Amino acid sequence: MESEHIIIQDVREHYERLDSILEDYIIRTDLKGKKNMHFSLLAEEAVRLAKAIINDQNTIEIWFEGDNRLSEIFIKTTGKLNDVQQDELISMSSSGENDIKETFFDIIKSKFTGERETSWSLADYEAELRLKKEQDKLSIEAWDNLERSLLANLATDISIEVSDKGALMIIAKDFSKTATTVASRKPVMTTTNLIFTNKEDSIKNTIEKADDVIKTLDLGKKDALHVKLAYEESIGMVNNLSGDFAASIWTEKYKDNCALKLKIYTKMDLNKKEEFIATSTSKKNAEAVGFMAKVKDVVETGIYNYENIMKLNQKYNGYAINYGAMGTYINPTVSENSALATGLVWSMMDYKNELRGLVGDLETEEQSEPWDELERSIIANIADDVVVGVKKNIVNMSIVIDMKEAQ
Amino acid sequence: MLNINKNVDGMNLTFKLEGRLDTMTSPELEETVNDRINNVEKLVFDLTNLEYISSAGLRVLLLTQKKMNKQGTMLLTNPQPEVKEIFEVTGFTDILNIR
Numbered sequence: 034m035e036s037e038h039i040i041i042q043d044v045r046e047h048y049e050r051l052d053s054i055l056e057d058y059i060i061r062t063d064l065k066g067k068k069n070m071h072f073s074l075l076a077e078e079a080v081r082l083a084k085a086i087i088n089d090q091n092t093i094e095i096w097f098e099g100d101n102r103l104s105e106i107f108i109k110t111t112g113k114l115n116d117v118q119q120d121e122l123i124s125m126s127s128s129g130e131n132d133i134k135e136t137f138f139d140i141i142k143s144k145f146t147g148e149r150e151t152s153w154s155l156a157d158y159e160a161e162l163r164l165k166k167e168q169d170k171l172s173i174e175a176w177d178n179l180e181r182s183l184l185a186n187l188a189t190d191i192s193i194e195v196s197d198k199g200a201l202m203i204i205a206k207d208f209s210k211t212a213t214t215v216a217s218r219k220p221v222m223t224t225t226n227l228i229f230t231n232k233e234d235s236i237k238n239t240i241e242k243a244d245d246v247i248k249t250l251d252l253g254k255k256d257a258l259h260v261k262l263a264y265e266e267s268i269g270m271v272n273n274l275s276g277d278f279a280a281s282i283w284t285e286k287y288k289d290n291c292a293l294k295l296k297i298y299t300k301m302d303l304n305k306k307e308e309f310i311a312t313s314t315s316k317k318n319a320e321a322v323g324f325m326a327k328v329k330d331v332v333e334t335g336i337y338n339y340e341n342i343m344k345l346n347q348k349y350n351g352y353a354i355n356y357g358a359m360g361t362y363i364n365p366t367v368s369e370n371s372a373l374a375t376g377l378v379w380s381m382m383d384y385k386n387e388l389r390g391l392v393g394d395l396e397t398e399e400q401s402e403p404w405d406e407l408e409r410s411i412i413a414n415i416a417d418d419v420v421v422g423v424k425k426n427i428v429n430m431s432i433v434i435d436m437k438e439a440q
Numbered sequence: 441m442l443n444i445n446k447n448v449d450g451m452n453l454t455f456k457l458e459g460r461l462d463t464m465t466s467p468e469l470e471e472t473v474n475d476r477i478n479n480v481e482k483l484v485f486d487l488t489n490l491e492y493i494s495s496a497g498l499r500v501l502l503l504t505q506k507k508m509n510k511q512g513t514m515l516l517t518n519p520q521p522e523v524k525e526i527f528e529v530t531g532f533t534d535i536l537n538i539r
Binding site for chain 2: 044048067070078081170173179180182186187
């Protein structure tokens with residue numbers, strides 16, 4: 034759902050109205066307890082920070098979109114921002130970059146004008162705050178970054194698009210168990226990161242090295258076996274991806290569970306990407322067989338074929354979110370409408386719940402195949418959740434495994 | 441909405457906070473605290489019924505701690521898990537006395 038939009042100049046003056054729109058959104062999306070508190074806090078901090086950067090003279094438009102599983106805060110400002118304001122805003126982005134979608138003409142223009150020098154640096158700002166804290170840890174100036182710190186700690190993703198026409202800030206909060214497990218807590222330990230490609234030798238070496246990595250987690254026999262299986266399944270999936278990929282894989286250990294993290298990168302140029310889009314389109318009717326093949330399908334479709342994402346959402350019950358960073362070169366009209374620039378988050382838990390809801394209605398063998406497939410899948414049996422996020426040319430996958438044995 | 445209940449016992453002062461400490465309610469707490477803390481040696485904020493705290497509220501607590509360091513002690517008691525989490529992610533657990 035989408036909330037009412039509000040345009041504000043002074044935060045305190047319009048706070049009650051903003052709060053009432055937020056409350057209405059929270060009731061309608063059924064965000065309760067901690068979800069309610071986190072989303073309200075994100076909204077308040079985002080508005081405070083945006084106003085502090087943009088300054089009190091300019092107005093900002095705010096609204097909320099999403100549901101109980103994933104909600105987003107939109108903050109839009111019109112009018113050109115100066116270089117310092119732009120850099121301060123961009124520093125909030127999860128990617129660390131301006132997430133605006135470049136058109137072909139933007140790229141040509143930048144070839145002639147070159148990169149602009151940075152006017153404001155997050156590293157310098159943080160160094161300045163550290164220095165102030167050393168001098169007086171209770172000074173208000175030393176805690177100037179409170180809004181920024183809360184946003185960075187509680188948001189799942191922050192996208193910032195800055196252009197000559199203004200700026201759009203999108204703060205996403207994913208309320209799935211996986212996101213809260215692996216995004217808002219510090220791991221007890223993080224293993225060595227194994228970097229590999231989807232070439233046969235590299236795959237084989239990585240699977241071998243995974244044994245040594247898993248030993249460092251100091252898990253019980255059964256838990257270690259589950260993590261090992263997750264490594265094999267994930268590495269195997271990368272092996273089956275079409276095209277050239279590099280990936281990194283590591284595990285974060287938490288108090289009661291482990292999260293195996295897989296990051297897949299592709300550096301495809303425009304021609305190569307178009308080639309893959311054509312390939313992907315030609316086989317769009319081919320059904321993915323097996324649960325990990327479905328995950329692979331999400332990954333490939335997310336990277337290669339922007340246009341099919343919405344179809345995939347319907348097919349696998351994924352959630353479309355306005356990360357505003359995909360399909361940059363595929364469809365130039367996207368840059369005119371950020372709502373179309375869709376990224377993808379897919380969760381096994383949601384998929385499972387959806388299938389569970391359908392199970393009674395599935396009459397034929399063919400219809401019940403996805404559920405049988407899920408029950409047969411190794412990953413589906415050992416993982417508490419699998420979440421796949423696709424943004425630009427990077428895929429992030431988290432496999433959360435509950436630890437069954439005492440640590 | 442924030443309810444501030446005061447309890448004075450000699451040089452000890454306790455504020456029981458109930459509701460939300462946010463952009464709108466923080467100035468009210470700041471004003472109440474500033475009006476009352478002269479000559480107080482032990483200041484306690486009872487957070488049992490505080491449901492929400494934002495950066496605006498954290499700044500009031502920071503300012504108050506700074507003032508109390510010159511004249512006595514300040515203690516925050518019984519924060520709810522959600523509020524405690526905010527103290528933790530911002531690093532306030534390192535600079536404030538929270539029990």
